[in-house]
Amino acid sequence: MLQILKYSFFDMIRNRWTFVYMGFFLILTVALFLLSNDITKVVLSMTNIILYLTPLLGILFGSMYYYNSEEFIELLLAQPLSRNAVFTGLYLGIASSLSISLILGVGLPMLFFGALSSPELPAVVLLLFLSVVLSIIFSLLSFIIAMKFKNRIKGFGISIFTWLFFAIIYDGIFLLILLLFKDYPLEKATLGLTVFNPIDLSRILLLLNLDESAMMGYTGAVLQKFLGSQLGTYMILITLALWIIIPFLYILRIGKKKDI
Amino acid sequence: MIQVTNLNKRFKKNHVLRDLNLELNQPGITALLGPNGSGKTTLVKSILGLVITDTGQILYDSKETKGQFLYRHQISYLPQIARFPENLTGRELLQLMKSIRPNPVKEEMLLNLFELHKELDKKMSEMSGGTKQKFNLVLCFMYDAPTIILDEPSTGLDPLALIALKAYLIEEKKKGKQILLITHILNLVEELADNVVFILDGKIYYQGGIKELIEKQQVQNLEIAIANILRTDAANS
Ligand SMILES: Nc1ncnc2c1ncn2[C@@H]1O[C@H](COP(=O)(O)OP(=O)(O)OP(=O)(O)O)[C@@H](O)[C@H]1O
Numbered sequence: 001m002l003q004i005l006k007y008s009f010f011d012m013i014r015n016r017w018t019f020v021y022m023g024f025f026l027i028l029t030v031a032l033f034l035l036s037n038d039i040t041k042v043v044l045s046m047t048n049i050i051l052y053l054t055p056l057l058g059i060l061f062g063s064m065y066y067y068n069s070e071e072f073i074e075l076l077l078a079q080p081l082s083r084n085a086v087f088t089g090l091y092l093g094i095a096s097s098l099s100i101s102l103i104l105g106v107g108l109p110m111l112f113f114g115a116l117s118s119p120e121l122p123a124v125v126l127l128l129f130l131s132v133v134l135s136i137i138f139s140l141l142s143f144i145i146a147m148k149f150k151n152r153i154k155g156f157g158i159s160i161f162t163w164l165f166f167a168i169i170y171d172g173i174f175l176l177i178l179l180l181f182k183d184y185p186l187e188k189a190t191l192g193l194t195v196f197n198p199i200d201l202s203r204i205l206l207l208l209n210l211d212e213s214a215m216m217g218y219t220g221a222v223l224q225k226f227l228g229s230q231l232g233t234y235m236i237l238i239t240l241a242l243w244i245i246i247p248f249l250y251i252l253r254i255g256k257k258k259d260i
Numbered sequence: 261m262i263q264v265t266n267l268n269k270r271f272k273k274n275h276v277l278r279d280l281n282l283e284l285n286q287p288g289i290t291a292l293l294g295p296n297g298s299g300k301t302t303l304v305k306s307i308l309g310l311v312i313t314d315t316g317q318i319l320y321d322s323k324e325t326k327g328q329f330l331y332r333h334q335i336s337y338l339p340q341i342a343r344f345p346e347n348l349t350g351r352e353l354l355q356l357m358k359s360i361r362p363n364p365v366k367e368e369m370l371l372n373l374f375e376l377h378k379e380l381d382k383k384m385s386e387m388s389g390g391t392k393q394k395f396n397l398v399l400c401f402m403y404d405a406p407t408i409i410l411d412e413p414s415t416g417l418d419p420l421a422l423i424a425l426k427a428y429l430i431e432e433k434k435k436g437k438q439i440l441l442i443t444h445i446l447n448l449v450e451e452l453a454d455n456v457v458f459i460l461d462g463k464i465y466y467q468g469g470i471k472e473l474i475e476k477q478q479v480q481n482l483e484i485a486i487a488n489i490l491r492t493d494a495a496n497s
């Protein structure tokens with residue numbers, strides 16, 4: 001498995017899209033710093049961009065990489081290697097290169113513009129952490145989609161729809177439910193609904209820890225009321241971990257049954 | 261060494277392998293014949309665990325293969341279509357293979373045999389079809405496995421490479437290897453094969469010697485014998 005990880009990692013590193021990806025975040029972060037020298041503001045604007053973009057790019061890169069690796073998978077699985085090792089290695093290769101690109105692309109400018117000595121350091125670290133978590137989750141989802149749909153066009157379409165769903169449609173449905181049932185006590189139900197959206201979870205986690213209660217939104221406020229910041233944070237972290245573990249196990253399961 | 265019992269495989273509604281039974285025990289070259297789409301590739305991919313079958317059993321050296329992978333140490337497989345990670349050069353591809361499966365024994369000799377040294381630094385995506393196929397053959401042959409499964413090895417090869425391939429297979433046969441050869445080129449079968457297995461409608465239609473197959477059809481040569489079988493089958497269905 002390690003050799004496969006190593007190969008797919010280096011394959012990604014050599015891929016110019018990885019550089020485009022890293023360069024994009026690098027330029028974005030630097031640009032935000034040049035626009036406003038206030039790190040607090042930069043972190044806040046980054047938050048929204050990262051919450052939407054890392055899932056989109058993660059899901060697109062993931063399906064692209066999987067489809068481009070199909071030949072390689074065939075070659076590997078004819079060798080004495082287990083399916084778990086092949087799919088895990090391949091996935092870790094893309095997840096690690098995406099994560100490293102993000103950490104470098106966002107982290108380096110942050111360092112350069114003095115994040116270490118700023119009171120916003122915890123927020124910066126949390127932001128980086130969540131961007132990595134979101135890339136991991138959405139590239140996992142992209143692997144599932146690509147493994148299920150042999151047809152690339154279909155696969156990409158469904159990937160983009162999945163992103164749209166979590167980034168935009170979900171919130172719309174959420175608001176609609178709130179509006180329709182505004183006479184009922186819905187606080188717990190909305191909490192329950194949030195659990196099914198890793199982007200919302202990440203947003204709330206960030207805002208719970210950013211002291212920007214005004215931006216926390218409805219679910220954030222509810223969460224704080226019920227659980228307090230600390231317990232809320234733990235709950236979210238556990239849920240995000242499940243968002244990684246369950247899709248990962250599902251990938252292994254599909255991998256076991258897939259005709260190559 | 262390979263024992264297939266009551267194997268069934270469907271792709272959606274397409275029932276490709278139907279209660280297929282096959283035993284391949286002797287060393288030597290067995291040609292696996294059958295019309296396009298009859299399930300030859302599906303059968304060998306099932307043996308390798310690349311295709312997941314619905315029901316039935318495949319034993320290698322009397323051991324169940326389902327869900328296993330170590331038995332593939334004993335098998336060298338040449339896929340029908342040479343598909344590789346496109347952005348690798350030939351050299352990197354060989355390197356990669358060696359890091360996954362160490363200790364190739366014949367790499368240098370095979371590169372010479374197929375005159376590949378000058379192609380080593382080309383990207384796979386920029387190679388000609390025949391050259392890709394030669395790399396495909398090198399990757400397959402460079403490990404010393406007792407069973408060799410070849411899915412149309414002659415595709416795209418020039419006459420020199422084809423002669424090299426045939427000579428190589430005869431050498432391997434002499435070493436007592438078990439070779440399963442899928443091909444549509446009957447000259448190749450007549451030149452190389454000790455036995456044939458004919459697959460038709462998802463079942464084994466015939467397994468045995470070439471001579472016996474020709475005699476059974478009461479014709480002069482293998483080509484006509486096979487054409488006869490196919491015509492009768494088409495008429496019956
Ligand atoms: N991955 C797949 N998904 C769906 N159907 C498949 C798949 N692989 C093969 N088939 C179908 O299974 C049948 C047998 O295909 P297979 O490739 O085994 O034939 P073959 O005997 O190797 O043919 P050829 O001589 O053309 O190589 C065909 O009808 C084919 O369409």
Ligand SMILES: [Mg+2]
Pocket residue numbers: 300301302340411
């Ligand atoms: Mg075939």
